[in-house]
Amino acid sequence: MPASRSPWRYLRDRDILHAAVVTALAVLLSAGLVWLGYLIHVCRVAMRSPLAPPRRMIALVFGRQLERDVPGQDYRQRLHRVLTLTQQQHTHHVLLLGGRSGGQRSEAQAGHEWLRQHGLSADVRVELEQESVDSFENLRHARRLLLSQANGTALPPVALVTSRYHLARCLLLARRLGFTALPVAAEPKLPWHGRYLGLLLIESGYLMWTDLGLRWAQLIGHRRMRARIS
Known part of the structure; x- marks a missing residue:
């Protein structure tokens, strides 16, 4: 049975719940301005990310929940982008990330x-990474694989290939895990239709939850919470 992808599963974890409460209070006390700030950041990363890395790099391609066991629209765009990168000699090593999603x-x-x-x-x-069910696990398992290939020395630089709405969170997590990472956008430009605006809003919420939780843990000296993303 594949692990659940629902974000509500995180609320069974007291450290993540702690971060969620802190985030909710920050949103309430700021009358939503904190969330707006993260939304602006997510949109900036989404708009400014290039379509190719500046040099040849390992490409980490983030998966997306399948539709009837085949890639849906967002995932196909990511795959098309990395295919283009291989054809243009921007990468010769592709790591596909994502376990079973039902x-x-x-x-x-x-x-x-x-x-x-x-x-x-x-x-x-x-190479295929097939154990993860979310972006953080994608990167953690990718790090383990790449470190094993490097005999435990330094991680190689990587290009994070994913949808524009997803890039800001992936960058935060990758850098927290010790990657030298650059974003590569799947879509030629940022879409502005209703579904995409909703995805940008959701991603800014995830990013805010993660970032404020880490900042709060640092402020109060909560080692276990800080270690959750390491």
Whole structure:
């Protein structure tokens, strides 16, 4: 049985619940201005992120919940972007991230099949990370894999390939985990339709929850909370 992807599962964890309460108080006491600030940041990262890294890098491609066991629109855009990066020689090593999200196969498996069907060169090194159910686990498992390949030395720089709305949170988590990471946007430009605006708002909430929780833990010297994202 695959692990739940629902954000409500986090509320069973007292440290994460602690961070959620702190975040809610910050939003209430600021009359929503704190959330607005994070939303502006998410939008800035979304708008300014490039379509390719400045040099050849390992590409970490974030999965997305499958639709009837195949990649949906957002995931296909991410896969199309990394396919373009391989064709333009911006990467020769692709790490597909994502475990099972309720179907018969993992997001990474479905992504790999899509890439092969759409002309991925056999010369590109592709690895699958299939244990994770969220972005933080994606990166933690990717770090473990890359460190094992580097014999425990320094992590190589990576390009984070994902949807524009998702980039700010992925950057925060990656840098917290010790990556030298650069964002690469899946979409040619930032969409401004209703569904996408909703996704930007949700992502700013996730980012706020994570960042304020870490800042609060640092302020009060709560080592266990700080260690949760490390």
